[in-house]
Amino acid sequence: MQAGTIATAPYTDQKPGTSGLRKRVPVFRQAHYLENFVQSIFDTIAVPPNATLVLGGDGRYYNREAIQVILRMAAANGFMRVLVGKGGILSTPAASCIIRKYRTHGGIILSASHNPGGPDGDFGIKYNTANGGPAPEKITEAIFAQSKKIAQYRISETADVELDRTGDYEISGMTVSVIDPVEAYAELMESLFDFTAIRKLLAGGFKIKFDAMHAVTGPYAREIFVHRLGAPVDSVMNAVPLPDFGSGHPDPNLTYAHELVEILYGEDAPEFGAASDGDGDRNMILGKQFFVTPSDSLAILAANAHLVPGYQQGLAGIARSMPTSAAADRVAKTLGIPCYETPTGWKFFGNLMDAGKVTLCGEESFGTGSDHIREKDGLWAVLFWLNILAVRKQSVQGIVFEHWAKYGRNVYSRHDYEDIPADAANGVMKLLHDSFATLKGAQFGHLQVKMCDDFSYTDPVDGSVSTGQGVRIIFTDGSRIIFRLSGTGTGGATLRIYLESFEPDVSKHHLDAQVALATLIRIALQISELHKRTGRDKPTVIT
Ligand code: G1P
Numbered sequence: 001m002q003a004g005t006i007a008t009a010p011y012t013d014q015k016p017g018t019s020g021l022r023k024r025v026p027v028f029r030q031a032h033y034l035e036n037f038v039q040s041i042f043d044t045i046a047v048p049p050n051a052t053l054v055l056g057g058d059g060r061y062y063n064r065e066a067i068q069v070i071l072r073m074a075a076a077n078g079f080m081r082v083l084v085g086k087g088g089i090l091s092t093p094a095a096s097c098i099i100r101k102y103r104t105h106g107g108i109i110l111s112a113s114h115n116p117g118g119p120d121g122d123f124g125i126k127y128n129t130a131n132g133g134p135a136p137e138k139i140t141e142a143i144f145a146q147s148k149k150i151a152q153y154r155i156s157e158t159a160d161v162e163l164d165r166t167g168d169y170e171i172s173g174m175t176v177s178v179i180d181p182v183e184a185y186a187e188l189m190e191s192l193f194d195f196t197a198i199r200k201l202l203a204g205g206f207k208i209k210f211d212a213m214h215a216v217t218g219p220y221a222r223e224i225f226v227h228r229l230g231a232p233v234d235s236v237m238n239a240v241p242l243p244d245f246g247s248g249h250p251d252p253n254l255t256y257a258h259e260l261v262e263i264l265y266g267e268d269a270p271e272f273g274a275a276s277d278g279d280g281d282r283n284m285i286l287g288k289q290f291f292v293t294p295s296d297s298l299a300i301l302a303a304n305a306h307l308v309p310g311y312q313q314g315l316a317g318i319a320r321s322m323p324t325s326a327a328a329d330r331v332a333k334t335l336g337i338p339c340y341e342t343p344t345g346w347k348f349f350g351n352l353m354d355a356g357k358v359t360l361c362g363e364e365s366f367g368t369g370s371d372h373i374r375e376k377d378g379l380w381a382v383l384f385w386l387n388i389l390a391v392r393k394q395s396v397q398g399i400v401f402e403h404w405a406k407y408g409r410n411v412y413s414r415h416d417y418e419d420i421p422a423d424a425a426n427g428v429m430k431l432l433h434d435s436f437a438t439l440k441g442a443q444f445g446h447l448q449v450k451m452c453d454d455f456s457y458t459d460p461v462d463g464s465v466s467t468g469q470g471v472r473i474i475f476t477d478g479s480r481i482i483f484r485l486s487g488t489g490t491g492g493a494t495l496r497i498y499l500e501s502f503e504p505d506v507s508k509h510h511l512d513a514q515v516a517l518a519t520l521i522r523i524a525l526q527i528s529e530l531h532k533r534t535g536r537d538k539p540t541v542i543t
């Protein structure tokens with residue numbers, strides 16, 4: 001049992017993206033690749049004496065191997081204790097919850113979120129700080145800098161740790177505590193929501209269907225919906241986590257969660273449907289034959305927060321990522337609380353929540369959450385909706401239409417062009433940048449461009465500046481087109497186009513978003529020359 005120091009050479013591509021380092025499994029399997037990155041994390045955070053680390057992942061392919069390596073490295077790098085989820089499993093929100101509950105020196109989460117898994121699929125790793133949230137850019141940049149000059153890493157030579165039985169184990173003087181991955185999280189949920197009211201709703205025949213997409217939320221959903229809330233067992237589908245997510249793409253949207261969508265749009269549909277992603281931080285909310293956009297969902301949760309025990313005392317503020325629709329802004333205005341607009345990625349919400357400036361946060365990319373943890377939280381959003389439904393006793397659709405009637409509708413859609421050549425994607429972005437001067441003031445039918453820029457953000461808490469966060473084209477009537485390159489993909493480039501217009505007229509609220517946004521879509525394609533430059537004539541995914 002000894003700690004060895006192994007000589008290594010840097011890789012040049014270990015730059016964390018929107019949410020940690022994501023690469024294909026074969027890339028992670030290269031000699032010393034994982035070890036280099038983990039050592040770069042440990043070197044950057046300078047492990048203090050008696051430190052505890054949380055460790056777990058979404059159970060995707062390579063999760064178990066990576067956990068064993070990281071445990072050995074944590075021991076050699078002086079951690080006193082590691083809390084690891086049984087079977088190596090922790091959903092991202094559960095990891096955040098456990099970091100906060102046990103006040104650990106942060107945690108390492110193994111996940112590539114909604115990206116497909118398997119031997120040739122994606123794997124990912126990220127460090128969350130002691131507040132339970134993703135490391136801010138300052139730290140991820142320092143980790144990247146360290147990875148470019150790393151010369152050695154430390155690892156203990158020990159046997160694998162038994163991950164499938166809870167209990168304490170010793171390796172090289174470090175304690176590994178294998179813990180139940182669900183319990184602390186389920187308790188936190190029970191402390192926020194009115195489980196009695198939800199139980200009553202479900203007992204009264206209100207049918208729900210939750211799709212765990214063979215990803216991490218299966219065991220969490222079973223415990224919460226079936227055991228604690230009394231829903232029938234078949235309320236949770238695809239509940240068994242699989243290393244390749246059953247060959248699926250564990251992204252809860254209308255395209256990839258089609259099995260659930262078909263159920264909610266079919267005959268005898270349940271009243272409520274929801275899905276979560278690979279690591280459990282995203283959510284999709286459906287009513288009977290009805291889809292709630294994540295931007296609307298954030299606004300509706302905010303407007304109804306007073307109905308939910310954990311939020312009855314009021315909201316300090318709301319934050320949304322820049323491409324997310326301004327529906328939440330309207331609610332904030334009515335409530336008389338601030339609404340912050342941040343760059344894409346949950347890491348920008350952490351400072352605002354730590355400073356007590358915001359309670360609810362959300363992104364258009366199926367991410368909603370609050371200051372109960374420092375990650376977005378899929379099951380939390382589902383429970384929030386169920387709590388509202390239990391109190392209001394209306395349909396999902398009824399609640400959304402009533403909301404629009406009161407606040408107006410921010411009609412919204414996102415078009416993704418996935419896996420296009422990087423050159424073509426960069427060419428589109430450059431063209432847009434080069435067009436700023438001519439676009440400003442330009443008229444497109446009844447729409448006139450008021451301003452265009454590349455979004456940059458100054459963090460109101462620490463003053464840090466993040467630039468290059470997406471091209472915004474804003475029209476005089478408030479409509480917006482945003483172009484952004486994804487920072488989470490592992491192959492080619494993904495170009496996202498976000499489209500938003502405001503519709504105050506109730507008689508038009510039933511319109512399909514693609515129809516209502518047709519003019520904006522046409523303008524977006526025209527000014528970006530997207531079809532010509534990428535050879536694509538339609539988006540891969542529309543949400
Ligand atoms: C995507 C989403 C973003 C989210 C991130 C992690 O990042 O757009 O909102 O925070 O995944 O779940 P992107 O690929 O756009 O960089």
Ligand code: ZN
Binds near residue numbers: 092112114278280282
């Ligand atoms: Zn995720």
